[in-house]
Amino acid sequence: MKDLLQIDGARLWASLMEMAQIGATAGGGVRRLALTEEDRRGRELFARWCREAGMSVVTDEVGNLFARREGANSHAAPVLMGSHLDTQPEGGRFDGVYGVLAALEVVRALNDAQAVTEKPIEICSWTNEEGARFTPAMLGSAVFAGAMPLADALAREDAEGVTLGAALDACGARGTRPVTGVAVDAYFEAHIEQGPILEANGTAIGVVTGGQAIRWFDVTVTGVAAHAGTTPMRYRKDAFFGAAQMALEIERVIARYAPLGLVTIGQVQVANSSRNTIAANLTFTVDIRHPDDAQLDAMERDVRAACERAAASRGLGVAIAPCWTSPATPFDAQCVDLVAQAVTALGYSNERIVSGAGHDAIHLARYCPTAMVFIPCVDGLSHNEAEDALPEDVTAGTNVLLNAVAARAGVRIAAAA
Amino acid sequence: MKDLLQIDGARLWASLMEMAQIGATAGGGVRRLALTEEDRRGRELFARWCREAGMSVVTDEVGNLFARREGANSHAAPVLMGSHLDTQPEGGRFDGVYGVLAALEVVRALNDAQAVTEKPIEICSWTNEEGARFTPAMLGSAVFAGAMPLADALAREDAEGVTLGAALDACGARGTRPVTGVAVDAYFEAHIEQGPILEANGTAIGVVTGGQAIRWFDVTVTGVAAHAGTTPMRYRKDAFFGAAQMALEIERVIARYAPLGLVTIGQVQVANSSRNTIAANLTFTVDIRHPDDAQLDAMERDVRAACERAAASRGLGVAIAPCWTSPATPFDAQCVDLVAQAVTALGYSNERIVSGAGHDAIHLARYCPTAMVFIPCVDGLSHNEAEDALPEDVTAGTNVLLNAVAARAGVRIAAAA
Numbered sequence: 001m002k003d004l005l006q007i008d009g010a011r012l013w014a015s016l017m018e019m020a021q022i023g024a025t026a027g028g029g030v031r032r033l034a035l036t037e038e039d040r041r042g043r044e045l046f047a048r049w050c051r052e053a054g055m056s057v058v059t060d061e062v063g064n065l066f067a068r069r070e071g072a073n074s075h076a077a078p079v080l081m082g083s084h085l086d087t088q089p090e091g092g093r094f095d096g097v098y099g100v101l102a103a104l105e106v107v108r109a110l111n112d113a114q115a116v117t118e119k120p121i122e123i124c125s126w127t128n129e130e131g132a133r134f135t136p137a138m139l140g141s142a143v144f145a146g147a148m149p150l151a152d153a154l155a156r157e158d159a160e161g162v163t164l165g166a167a168l169d170a171c172g173a174r175g176t177r178p179v180t181g182v183a184v185d186a187y188f189e190a191h192i193e194q195g196p197i198l199e200a201n202g203t204a205i206g207v208v209t210g211g212q213a214i215r216w217f218d219v220t221v222t223g224v225a226a227h228a229g230t231t232p233m234r235y236r237k238d239a240f241f242g243a244a245q246m247a248l249e250i251e252r253v254i255a256r257y258a259p260l261g262l263v264t265i266g267q268v269q270v271a272n273s274s275r276n277t278i279a280a281n282l283t284f285t286v287d288i289r290h291p292d293d294a295q296l297d298a299m300e301r302d303v304r305a306a307c308e309r310a311a312a313s314r315g316l317g318v319a320i321a322p323c324w325t326s327p328a329t330p331f332d333a334q335c336v337d338l339v340a341q342a343v344t345a346l347g348y349s350n351e352r353i354v355s356g357a358g359h360d361a362i363h364l365a366r367y368c369p370t371a372m373v374f375i376p377c378v379d380g381l382s383h384n385e386a387e388d389a390l391p392e393d394v395t396a397g398t399n400v401l402l403n404a405v406a407a408r409a410g411v412r413i414a415a416a417a
Numbered sequence: 418m419k420d421l422l423q424i425d426g427a428r429l430w431a432s433l434m435e436m437a438q439i440g441a442t443a444g445g446g447v448r449r450l451a452l453t454e455e456d457r458r459g460r461e462l463f464a465r466w467c468r469e470a471g472m473s474v475v476t477d478e479v480g481n482l483f484a485r486r487e488g489a490n491s492h493a494a495p496v497l498m499g500s501h502l503d504t505q506p507e508g509g510r511f512d513g514v515y516g517v518l519a520a521l522e523v524v525r526a527l528n529d530a531q532a533v534t535e536k537p538i539e540i541c542s543w544t545n546e547e548g549a550r551f552t553p554a555m556l557g558s559a560v561f562a563g564a565m566p567l568a569d570a571l572a573r574e575d576a577e578g579v580t581l582g583a584a585l586d587a588c589g590a591r592g593t594r595p596v597t598g599v600a601v602d603a604y605f606e607a608h609i610e611q612g613p614i615l616e617a618n619g620t621a622i623g624v625v626t627g628g629q630a631i632r633w634f635d636v637t638v639t640g641v642a643a644h645a646g647t648t649p650m651r652y653r654k655d656a657f658f659g660a661a662q663m664a665l666e667i668e669r670v671i672a673r674y675a676p677l678g679l680v681t682i683g684q685v686q687v688a689n690s691s692r693n694t695i696a697a698n699l700t701f702t703v704d705i706r707h708p709d710d711a712q713l714d715a716m717e718r719d720v721r722a723a724c725e726r727a728a729a730s731r732g733l734g735v736a737i738a739p740c741w742t743s744p745a746t747p748f749d750a751q752c753v754d755l756v757a758q759a760v761t762a763l764g765y766s767n768e769r770i771v772s773g774a775g776h777d778a779i780h781l782a783r784y785c786p787t788a789m790v791f792i793p794c795v796d797g798l799s800h801n802e803a804e805d806a807l808p809e810d811v812t813a814g815t816n817v818l819l820n821a822v823a824a825r826a827g828v829r830i831a832a833a834a
Contacts, residue, residue: 193647194647195647196648196649197649212646214646226612226797227773227799227800228681229773229774230614230772230797231612232614232676233672233675234676235613235617238681240664240683241664241665241668244660244661248661248665258651259650259651262650263650264645264655264693264694265657265696266693266696268686270683270684270685273684273685274683275633276681276704277681278683284657285692287693289645355646356647382644383644
């Protein structure tokens with residue numbers, strides 16, 4: 001077990017629980033919406049802790065907060081770790097904040113070990129990851145990675161019409177460092193899985209290989225409105241039963257892509273609906289996901305064919321409108337290997353996993369070499385006040401982050417006394 | 418063809434078209450909501466025509482308008498014909514008004530033939546049949562038949578909070594004749610079918626045997642909300658796919674009751690729906706109908722079993738809540754026979770048919786011997802500005818009404834000159 005660094009799990013847990021007091025809800029969760037007074041207090045606490053760990057702190061033009069631990073080669077691009085401090089309206093104590101405070105604990109552990117790294121190490125807390133106050137989600141990392149112009153981001157408005165720019169000023173979070181063009185050697189993010197896979201498999205660590213591809217569609221089924229009492233079944237063109245047939249057909253064809261292919265029909269609406277009128281115009285949403293773009297292409301073809309087949313069999317109209325798409329995002333093979341090597345060296349149970357949710361790391365992966373570390377969350381719950389994680393998993397994920405980052409940054413441990 | 422009376426089709430058509438000017442819409446339909454200024458003008462025109470036909474006119478406490486042609490035996494209970502003059506917000510030129518003006522044409526034809534009937538003949542235009550301004554539909558006939566207390570009816574409010582009582586006063590339509598306890602020998606109502614059956618079969622006359630039984634349910638399907646991106650298909654409890662399976666199962670089991678059994682799922686709602694969240698709570702409506710109560714009982718059992726089977730197969734919860742029920746309403750065999758005999762004598766193509774929609778005759782059937790005459794409507798359309806009927810069908814239905822009513826009332830034709 002040569003050179004294996006270890007974090008202080010109790011210290012990290014205490015920091016997580018202290019941060020969870022800011023915006024704590026009666027239900028045991030956290031409400032710390034982006035750029036609110038709670039977020040301001042959270043940022044302040046985090047910045048203080050970073051300074052206490054000997055780091056310098058700067059904020060960029062979109063409020064992304066960076067803390068830097070100098071490297072032996074101060075001109076080298078830094079190895080970046082991070083996630084976000086903002087939460088959902090009824091969020092939990094781990095989503096985002098775990099990745100930020102795990103990164104802080106990595107620096108604290110390096111300090112304890114009197115370790116020197118060749119490259120500088122930085123921590124970033126990204127602005128407005130949740131998308132709960134300002135859309136889109138992952139806004140700060142999008143601007144940083146060049147996926148969204150700064151001016152567009154600053155002009156985004158919350159539900160009360162407050163722009164992100166005004167919210168940054170009100171929160172004292174608008175910095176002067178240019179948000180784009182920043183050199184980064186690599187980016188590592190630790191996060192709770194936000195799904196049930198690791199827990200169900202009894203796995204401590206998910207070695208994340210990338211983000212899956214996503215496509216959204218609106219499917220509109222057109223029949224003929226008619227009186228529920230006077231129209232014989234054989235004369236009907238009922239959009240509801242047509243949509244039901246489409247849904248079951250979609251479910252059946254997507255099952256061929258198990259276990260990675262996913263399909264969700266989350267919303268449905270009958271226009272001008274009435275209990276005793278045959279549905280003439282029904283729209284439902286389709287969300288399909290797969291880690292592989294080519295497989296997602298095939299899934300889309302199968303979904304379209306399923307809808308058209310069902311419509312044709314009933315004399316209904318169908319229109320399938322694409323709404324949004326996001327390609328698959330494979331992570332950097334070398335960075336993923338560093339995570340895998342750290343897990344192996346530390347002896348944790350592990351499996352390769354694809355990120356089902358969006359993360360800042362998805363934007364970073366298109367900007368610099370990137371990897372993620374997942375830990376299980378209890379019952380797979382997230383975006384929920386009951387969100388929870390076990391202390392041993394929290395510690396394990398942070399040890400993995402520490403050793404992967406240390407390896408990437410080129411660590412030298414001071415000789416033991 | 419002894420004693421066959423004939424109406425004047427051109428005169429009836431002209432009256433229909435004149436009445437359709439009151440509330441005429443740009444789209445070729447009629448908007449004559451109950452107890453509005455348009456309804457007042459419609460009532461006034463109808464009452465004038467009745468007086469011109471030698472009838473006396475009275476209004477009861479709920480605004481039902483009665484016109485009376487005296488019989489040889491003025492103490493006998495009258496044979497009543499009628500329907501309603503109010504329309505849907507975007508209604509047509511035939512729904513309701515056809516039955517009222519066909520009845521008027523029957524009286525005009527009896528006058529032309531100098532016919533004397535043993536029993537008096539009355540025409541009624543029932544208040545607020547459509548239910549478009551005040552709920553429920555068929556309000557005036559409900560009070561008349563004892564299905565709804567007068568005080569309840571008068572207290573009903575429209576969308577602006579105007580009570581039916583106030584609307585009756587404003588319209589000058591509140592009469593003093595007691596609405597209940599009126600003796601009626603029999604009730605006949607002519608109406609457009611409001612469905613496609615007669616037209617599809619090329620049949621001129623529907624001999625209506627009764628109203629079908631109806632039951633309404635709300636089916637609530639309960640799954641587990643989860644993230645569309647992080648939850649493998651095998652862990653999901655998706656209420657949407659469960660509901661789709663229920664719908665197709667319901668459709669399949671109800672097909673056993675063809676052609677009379679009907680099922681409609683007109684409304685569906687996912688609670689707290691989001692495009693990328695698995696549906697956890699979905700409610701859909703079920704409307705089932707059959708002319709036979711026992712068959713409807715069996716249909717309900719099959720629907721419940723279908724829902725429970727689908728839920729069990731997916732580990733979902735399901736609750737089936739009854740909302741409303743209306744039993745089957747068979748019409749009076751003798752009155753139906755009088756209609757059938759008139760059709761046969763007149764030589765019209767015909768078939769027995771069950772009324773799919775609600776009509777004032779459904780309330781009357783529980784109060785006195787009742788029958789209805791249906792004529793085809795173009796494309797089965799109703800509650801629509803494009804609602805239409807062919808002049809020959811309009812004439813045929815009225816000839817049937819004339820001869821059935823004359824037979825019931827005991828007609829004596831004056832010797833031809």
